[in-house]
Amino acid sequence: MKRAINIGLHLGLAFAIFGVVRWVSHYRYASNHHGGSEDYKEECQSEGCSGEEVSELYSSYQEECIGEGCSYEEVIELAGGSGSVNAMLNDFQSRGWQVQPCTFIPPQIPAGLNNAATGDNDFVGGWCSQPMVDTLWGDFHMSKENWDNGFGFEDACNVNLPLGRTFNSLALLRLFGTSMPAGSNDWLPWFYPFASNAIDELYGRCGNGQTSGVLATTFTGLQDNRTELYWGFFYGQDVPSRAGTIVHEARHADGGPDHNCSSCSAGSCDSNWGLFGSRTYEVLYVWWLRFAGGGSITSATSGLAQARANTVLATAFCRRPTRGEVWGSSVSNPSAFLSIP
Numbered sequence: 062m063k064r065a066i067n068i069g070l071h072l073g074l075a076f077a078i079f080g081v082v083r084w085v086s087h088y089r090y091a092s093n094h095h096g097g098s099e100d101y102k103e104e105c106q107s108e109g110c111s112g113e114e115v116s117e118l119y120s121s122y123q124e125e126c127i128g129e130g131c132s133y134e135e136v137i138e139l140a141g142g143s144g145s146v147n148a149m150l151n152d153f154q155s156r157g158w159q160v161q162p163c164t165f166i167p168p169q170i171p172a173g174l175n176n177a178a179t180g181d182n183d184f185v186g187g188w189c190s191q192p193m194v195d196t197l198w199g200d201f202h203m204s205k206e207n208w209d210n211g212f213g214f215e216d217a218c219n220v221n222l223p224l225g226r227t228f229n230s231l232a233l234l235r236l237f238g239t240s241m242p243a244g245s246n247d248w249l250p251w252f253y254p255f256a257s258n259a260i261d262e263l264y265g266r267c268g269n270g271q272t273s274g275v276l277a278t279t280f281t282g283l284q285d286n287r288t289e290l291y292w293g294f295f296y297g298q299d300v301p302s303r304a305g306t307i308v309h310e311a312r313h314a315d316g317g318p319d320h321n322c323s324s325c326s327a328g329s330c331d332s333n334w335g336l337f338g339s340r341t342y343e344v345l346y347v348w349w350l351r352f353a354g355g356g357s358i359t360s361a362t363s364g365l366a367q368a369r370a371n372t373v374l375a376t377a378f379c380r381r382p383t384r385g386e387v388w389g390s391s392v393s394n395p396s397a398f399l400s401i402p
């Protein structure tokens with residue numbers, strides 16, 4: 062996750078700066094064109110291009126897409142439009158160059174999905190109706206350009222696709238209500254409104270194109286505020302863990318602390334429980350789901366929530382949380398690591 066500068070400036074000033082940044086970035090693309098860097102459609106499909114020209118396009122693609130992060134807009138721009146993306150990628154592949162399967166249109170989804178094991182088959186029946194799709198879509202300010210080209214906009218209830226898998230996690234978050242009843246000590250209904258209020262917009266993207274690594278990134282400050290969800294979120298996580306990632310990102314979007322240390326195996330590490338950063342929020346949500354989800358979720362979902370809570374506790378804090386840290390020093394066995402039963 063990245064956070065450039067926290068919003069704290071007069072709104073008018075912020076808009077003025079945003080305008081300049083936009084202008085500069087448009088200018089950059091314009092100058093690239095004048096510098097001779099053309100797109101695949103113009104250069105190869107209409108004129109016929111040399112191997113050297115394709116090679117130049119590939120280096121730009123490689124820069125954008127191989128390794129961490131893949132700018133979807135840049136790939137479309139490089140191709141000269143979404144209609145030329147596949148031709149460009151096929152050309153690269155025919156020359157023996159590596160391409161990301163998720164950058165084809167539609168993206169190539171991983172083979173051998175096990176939607177029963179990830180919980181993806183369980184939830185779709187509860188939200189696959191126009192009113193609920195509209196509700197989830199609207200609450201997280203999703204828009205067509207961030208979910209089309211095969212990400213699921215045209216096929217919202219298909220849980221093999223990124224959008225359907227995202228809806229599964231949002232519907233699980235919403236399953237317990239949209240506000241915490243007065244006087245209640247059950248925090249489970251609190252997480253949906255927290256997440257939908259904090260997250261500015263949800264985007265579907267390739268990311269590194271792998272089912273592990275960075276799952277999502279939240280951008281705040283003087284730029285287009287958004288949470289991007291990546292291949293690892295869609296295809297590397299089960300439904301309750303995905304819902305936990307939404308809560309994690311919501312904490313970033315809400316102005317929570319940045320990840321502040323690096324010695325943990327999961328990456329995106331928080332120093333400790335008491336930081337109350339994204340990792341603490343993530344654990345709290347899946348813990349509540351396990352603890353209070355009761356008869357509303359299957360025992361399989363409850364087990365996935367428990368497993369996720371314990372994985373994050375064991376791998377995502379630089380100082381692994383203890384029972385005493387979470388419950389206070391009077392709890393039994395305060396120095397033992399916290400484990401979710």
Ligand SMILES: [Zn+2]
Binds near residue numbers: 313320
């Ligand atoms: Zn994070």
